[in-house]
Amino acid sequence: MLKNYSSATEFYLLGFPGSKELHNILFATFFFFYSVSLIGNMVIIFMVCIDKRLQSPMYFFLGHLSVLEMLTTTVTVPLMLWGLLLPGMLVVSLTACCVQLYLYLSLGTLELLLFSSMAVDRYVAVCNPLRYNTIMNSHTCLWVVIASWAFGFLFQIWPVYATFHLTFCKSNVLDHFYCDIGQLFKLSCDKARFTEFMLFLMAIFVLFGSLMPTIISYTYIISTILKIPSGSRRWKTFSTCASHFTCVLIGYSSSLFLYVKLNQTQAAEYNRVASLMVLVVNPFLNPFIFTLRNDKFTEVFRDVMKSCYRLLKD
Template sequence: MSNHSSATEFCLLGFSGSQELHHLLFAVFFLFYSVTLMGNAVIIVIVSVDKRLQSPMYFFLGHLSILEILLTSIIVPGMLWGLLLPGMQTISLTACVAQVFLYLALGTTEFAIVGAMAVDRYVAVCHPLRYNIIMNSQTCIWVVIASWLFGLFSEIWPVYATFQFTFCKSNVLDHFYCDRAQLLRLSCDDTLFTEFVLFLMAVFIIIGSLAPTIVSYTYIIFTILRMPTASGRRKAFSTCASHITFVVIGYGSCLFLYVKPKQTQAAEYNKVVSLLIYVLTPFLNPFIFTLRNDKVKEALQDNMKHCCQLFKK
């Protein structure tokens, strides 16, 4: 490639190792991806059809599951295809732009939804008598719409700024998808200022959505500790446990990947953290929100019994 031309397509190195290792990784990641799709689809269906789950908490959970399905489907199928085929996988510049925009936009939307879920738990635990008034259906719908719009529009400039550079060092990305950090490494231009702005935006989005979560749970913890009975404290905590678990896992991974002044970190580091974000965390989420939530477990058991009775007939 000429030193003064920009890449029109990129080659993804994917994972190193033998073909046997690739086949093993394919089997593992395909299993994880299948469980992710089925688990989140079950949550979406059960939240939609079961009247016991017609509340703001589960309304947000349904949208979170939709985001998880979309987010993993942008990354994982291409990664699986690359594991099956020998050699490097190619992706066009247009497809790369679309992929970067979609995973950043959906990820940002997810952070906004998670923040809204924390506020919802705060209102439910700390202001239970006013919960139905504050968290009414119209408010929830507008919160979700605002989250989606914020996610889509906030990532337009970062993606535009990333692809304004000339990628003339190489067209080979040492990753299994179009990772923004690896793209910046291929640029012959000075990316320092853009990387710093991207760092500030990542801080604003991730820490900004984490702040209401921290504040909400601070109030929740103090409210729970003041409850007179152990059963009341246990019930209040159980409604928040799954959300807390998701926050720790999801935010922890993204802080390691995006909130750093220098975006062009080592490829192997990027791959490991990306696997946590796009493969492991979405795989765990259906279990987190079902096994740790009594209402969802009851709804699942009852609907499974109902389905079994229908099949017997």
Template sequence: MGNLSSATEFCLLGFHGSQEVHHILFATFFFFYSVTLMGNTVIIVIVCVDKRLQSPMYFFLGHLSFLEILITTIIVPMMLQGLLVPGLQTIILTACVTQLFLYLSVGTTEFVLMAVMAVDRYVAVCNPLRYNIIMNSHTCTWLVIVSWVFGFLSEIWPVYATFQFTYCKSNVVDHFFCERGQLLKLSCDDTLLTEFILFLMAVFIIIGSLIPTIVSYTYIISTILKIPSASGRRKAFSTCASHFTFVVIGYGSCLFLYVKPKQTQAAEYNKIVSLLVSVVTPFLNPFIFTLRNDKVKEALREGVKRCCQFLKV
């Protein structure tokens, strides 16, 4: 592609390799995407219909599952299309801006919500007698609303700043979606200051939401260790284990992707970490929150029994 002074569309390079490799990747990612949609949808449904799961913990889990569906749907369908169709995949500027904005906004919302879930677990373990008073339905609703509003408002300027540059080097993005770092590589302007500001914003959002999580789990672990019986400690820790596992995976991958001074990292590095964020983590979410949660497993078993009884009738 020739040099463009003002790109109106971009070409996504996607994954390297032969068409056979692309077909294998398509089958793999399609399986991951299908399981992600089904698993997270099941969690949302059982949280809504099962009375035993009508608590703040599962209310937040339902929203987290919805966010996981969104973040993988923003990326994966277009990625699958690129794997099936030979050649470069074209995306118009408006679609590129929209995809990047939604991806970053949903991701930021998820970070805030994970911090909210950590505080919820802190109140449940460290202040159980006041839990229902502190984490009432009004408070939970407002915490979710704030998470969504902050997530979407905080990414307006970063996306706007990304597309203010002149893309004159090329319009070929070495990625499977409109990833910010690879877009900045195509600019012939000086992006150093903007990249540093984006780095500071990433630090504020990711580290800022990680701090209440770390503080909450410090108090949680301290409280659990003071419980005299081993069964009591296991029961208390089991209410936090799923969320803690998800936090480690989610924050670990995003720290490598976004908290770095230079956004224009190597393309292959960005692709691998982006796959962790947009494909692997949403895929693991249903397993993390069902296999380690007795209430969810019980609700699932009863749901399956009801479905079988309905089909027999």
């Protein structure tokens, strides 16, 4: 514990409670999830880059989403795994904690913006197929991605700045496996109600601001699909949106539980579970959701594997 009116220069991460045996099980589980997530997303990026059949806006956005998934998990999960191996608490400097929180929040914001962009892309493909190539041209897609990256990293400067200008005099022990903003507020002895409220409004703005285009897009998509007379055509059209729609449901529900709260200092157990969904489970599931039911990607993957096999055989 720190003496009153002195601010922490380093933090101790408690990580996960439990015995050493439980920590070993958690390490093996999370390491498996993290490894599969990295491999799956690298495969998606590789396929999108090398095959012309995947040179379309849908896969362009998917490739950037895979890059984001890799970065987001790498910002937090390796530190979590290292903490599970250590016998005691993990020490993190104030600077490292600040950088981790900034990257985590910025990449999370960027991911929601990409989900929104992908929803608009699916809307144009389903509702305006004849104008799809004109509207979703390479120039438009590139600027959408650039604007998303710029907004994500600029928007989170103030929340991180405000958080780390608090005085952490209650303790320097974070009851989490990474530098969680709620736990940082819990350690502050400053009256930060205004800051918490502003962070709540900013979270609302990002989540619902990116969710509204998605809701509007899928309203028009579903309306268009229901007007298709053939059942097989309806299913084929919906299948082009099903993977994105599934990831949106999982991603936004997890983010709503984690970020949209007036009181940042909620129970650590609640934050841990929600954080695991966002940082470990979702990146593990997304590559499978986007690829297993995608006929074109499956075809490209099969062809690439056959080409690699022939090269190795020769």
